[in-house]
Amino acid sequence: xxxxxxxxxxxxxxxxxxxxxxxxxxxxxxxxxxxxxxxxxxxxxxxxxxxxxxxxxxxxxxxxxxxxxxxxxxxxxxxxxxxxxxxxxxxxxxxxxxxxxxxxxxxxxxxxxxxxxxxxxxxxxxxxxxxxxxxxxxxxxxxxxxxxxxxxxxxxxxx
Numbered sequence: 001x002x003x004x005x006x007x008x009x010x011x012x013x014x015x016x017x018x019x020x021x022x023x024x025x026x027x028x029x030x031x032x033x034x035x036x037x038x039x040x041x042x043x044x045x046x047x048x049x050x051x052x053x054x055x056x057x058x059x060x061x062x063x064x065x066x067x068x069x070x071x072x073x074x075x076x077x078x079x080x081x082x083x084x085x086x087x088x089x090x091x092x093x094x095x096x097x098x099x100x101x102x103x104x105x106x107x108x109x110x111x112x113x114x115x116x117x118x119x120x121x122x123x124x125x126x127x128x129x130x131x132x133x134x135x136x137x138x139x140x141x142x143x144x145x146x147x148x149x150x151x152x153x154x155x156x157x158x159x
Contacts, residue, residue, distance in 0.1 A: 052148040056135075059084065059143055059159040067104065075133070075145060076100065083156030086133040086145045087119050093126040106130065119153065129153070 054073055062068055062079040069076055074089040074097045089098045089106065096110035104117030113124030120129040134149035135157040143157070 053144045053146045055138075056086075056143045056145055058141060059137075067100075069100070073145075073147065075147070077135070077145065079159075080156070083158040084135050084143065085156050086135050088131040088133055088147070090131070091126055092121075092128050092130065093124070098130070 054070075054075075056068075056070065056077055062077060062084055064079055064081065067076055067078045069089075076087045076089055078085055078087065089100070090096070091098050091108040091110065091113050093108065093111055093113050096108050098106040098108045098113075098115065100106055105122070106115040106117075106119070108114070108124065108126065111125050113126035114122045115126070115130050116122050118129075119132065121127075132151050132153050132155065134146040134151050134155075136144050136146070137157065138144055
């Protein structure tokens, strides 16, 4: 009669063999992660933004001395004797949308910044005045405001 071999007499795994298997497993996992990462590289991780230019209409839509609000874009378009210009209604402190007062000045409801009708800071924590945005004309004659292009406060589109 023979004694059954239940694994009690099998040679135990040595430390050196275990460390070798662990290193091989780590290498395989790292290689798999690197290959998956390299397959993802050709795909963009950020989708392209929509065009930052918005059409605001023909020049005759804006009467001399007028201020027209575009609330969906936080934008005010003005026309004076020199031409047409656009002011962003976004506060330069923390990005809240300002409210226009009856006297033409702007007030930030979030932290209390105040701006004159021309966008200059008159009070509050805002570090600088409201941004002036580039206004241009399409070949069709329609006006366009570029929400990403800042211009000096004196710049006007002559109409």
